[in-house]
Amino acid sequence: MPILTRRGLFLRTNxxxxxxxxxxxxxxxxxxxAQKMTNTGNETEVVLxxxxxxxQRRKSRNILEIKGSLHQAYDYKMSRRKR
Structure with a gap:
């Protein structure tokens, strides 16, 4: 995951x-x-x-879609009382 700072983009590589x-x-x-907006040094950093x-955005969107598909009538309080 890249780390974007004021000095530029830093990449942790394996x-x-x-x-x-x-x-x-x-x-x-x-x-x-894009280079100006991200203050990156070269084209490779911009693309990365x-x-x-x-x-990250697609993963977040997928999580939100899954959250929206959960059954709305789930009663978490009831499940806690059963313990």
Whole structure:
């Protein structure tokens, strides 16, 4: 998980991770704006931060969807009384 500070983006990496090289066609203005907003040093850090944030948001959304699907009539007080 990256740590974003005022000085930039810091990544904790696992030595066993094998980085994968890929070629991305990204709009230059979009990438520059993201670098300014995140105060990151290079394009790799911007992309890594964006991927980590996307994953966290999707996980949070999935948790909220699961929470909304729980049975509303569940009575937690009743289950505590049974103990």
């Amino acid at each position: 030595k066993r991770e094998n980085p994968m090289r890929i070629i991305l066609n990204l709009p230059e203005k979009l990438l520059q704006e 931060l964006a991927l980590h944030e996307l994953i």
